[in-house]
Amino acid sequence: MKILIVEDNMILSGMIKKWLQKAGYEVLTAIDEPGARSILKKNEISLVLSDVRLPEGDGIHLLEWMVKNGMETPYIVMTDFACFPDAVHAVKLGAKDYLPKPIYQEQLLELMHSLLKQPxxxxxxxxxxxxxxxxxxxxxxxxxxxxxxxxxxxxxxxxxxxxxxxxxxxxxxxxxxxxxxxxxxxxxxxxxxxxxxxxxxxxxxxxxxxxxxxxxxxxxxxxxxxxxxxxxxxxxxxxxxxxxxxxxxxxxxxxxxxxxxxxxxxxxxxxxxxxxxxxxxxxxxxxxxxxxxxxxQPPLKDCKDDILPLAEFFRKEHSYRIHVKNEGFTEAAKTCMLGYDWPGNVRELSAKVKRAVIVADDALLGVSDLGLDDAVCYHNPEIHSIKEKEKIRRLLDKNHGNVSRTAIELGCSRTALYNKMKKLGLM
Structure with a gap:
């Protein structure tokens, strides 16, 4: 497979080139947008790994040009924290992923193997x-x-x-x-x-x-x-x-x-x-x-109890990896996630949460950030009990399992909380 690296930092470009060649890829390089376009016109490229800021042109315009010309080549954006808004824009345009600098070999290769379905x-x-x-x-x-x-x-x-x-x-x-x-x-x-x-x-x-x-x-x-x-x-x-x-x-x-x-x-x-x-x-x-x-292993749609804990796990993991801060999901997003069928299962959930972490402007990730605006999110009676169960579990974790303190925060008696935990399968 041919990989195109578009990076004007020759030391970084050379280092990534060595990593990829050692992993069995054929690597072509360009230092600017015109050079990258020329290579893309003449070669069958399997993946583009591009910086945003280039000495001539930029990575965003290169991606726009590729989309306009019907090129469906996977595109990964590399950039530092100062250019994070550019990375967000690239993901919204269709970039498959975003890698913050400094670039780490294991993280890069695992992402590429995943996108290219390497053996x-x-x-x-x-x-x-x-x-x-x-x-x-x-x-x-x-x-x-x-x-x-x-x-x-x-x-x-x-x-x-x-x-x-x-x-x-x-x-x-x-x-x-x-x-x-x-x-x-x-x-x-x-x-x-x-x-x-x-x-x-x-x-x-x-x-x-x-x-x-x-x-x-x-x-x-x-x-x-x-x-x-x-x-x-x-x-x-x-x-x-x-x-x-x-x-x-x-x-x-x-x-x-x-x-x-x-x-x-x-x-x-x-x-x-x-x-x-x-x-x-x-x-x-x-x-x-x-x-x-x-x-x-069952499909995610048959494991509704897992959806919100998995979403929270992926939110924290992706936020840590790409160095952004957020606080959770909106109630509308939680309801939509619980009502969505997840045809791509856990892998799709992880991908949508990662997208939300990258593109969200607010502290709470919303339905639009998840890319579920047009999704059919069914409303069913299970959703309320699942959200209630998740709330109690979260408070119990916060209070280190102290039922009395959790009951006070929920505004109910200790006995009522025990009954509710038993009913929801938390005991």
């Missing part, structure tokens, strides 16, 4: 928000119980529902927690590169193999290999994967040397796997080897 990401320890909906709590409990074993787990559920979070939780509570967690998107690796991606290759094994390269099994050795979108894995790769799981060994492409592997496999898919097996798209023997235990 592999090595995850580090990440923070989790405790979800309270009954279905997810059961999954969390099951993940912790199965973690110490080496059972292969398959996590089923719609895209964006948090399947990787469950996978990371299993890794986190396993004896492999101090080893790599390698996430691979099985649907984004070209068929002719599947073997080399998973098993590595030696120099000269094929055109473009200019050096020995480790595969995912070797990178994840001792840790966890997370096969995301495993239902999209080509049949030819399924045969190779089954052999490795059975024999615990593999050969890098172009090599006779046998390498041993010790990884735990966790997989995830939004496919109906039993149907895929029946239709001959997925090997039955591989399915049963990958799905020694299945966990079904």
């Amino acid at each position: 592999v990401i090595i995850r580090k320890e990440r923070s989790f928000v405790e979800r309270t909906s009954e279905a997810v709590r059961k999954n969390t409990s099951l993940a912790r119980r199965v973690a110490p074993s080496d059972l292969s787990v398959m996590i089923l559920g719609p895209s964006g529902s948090g399947k990787e979070v469950i996978a990371q939780m299993i890794h986190r509570y396993s004896e492999r927690h101090d080893k790599p967690f390698v996430a691979v998107n099985c649907g984004s690796i070209p068929n002719d590169l599947q073997a080399s991606e998973f098993f590595g290759a030696v120099k000269g094994a094929f055109t473009g193999a200019v050096a020995d390269r480790k595969g995912h099994f070797e990178t994840a050795n001792g840790g966890t290999l997370f096969l995301d979108e495993v239902g999209n894995m080509p049949y030819s790769m399924q045969i190779l994967l089954l052999r490795v799981l059975q024999e615990k060994e593999f050969n890098p492409v172009g090599s006779d040397k046998v390498k041993r592997t010790n990884v735990r496999i966790i997989s995830a898919t939004n496919e109906n796997m039993k149907k895929a097996v029946e239709e001959g798209r997925f090997r039955e023997d591989l399915y049963y080897r990958l799905a020694e235990l299945e966990i079904l």
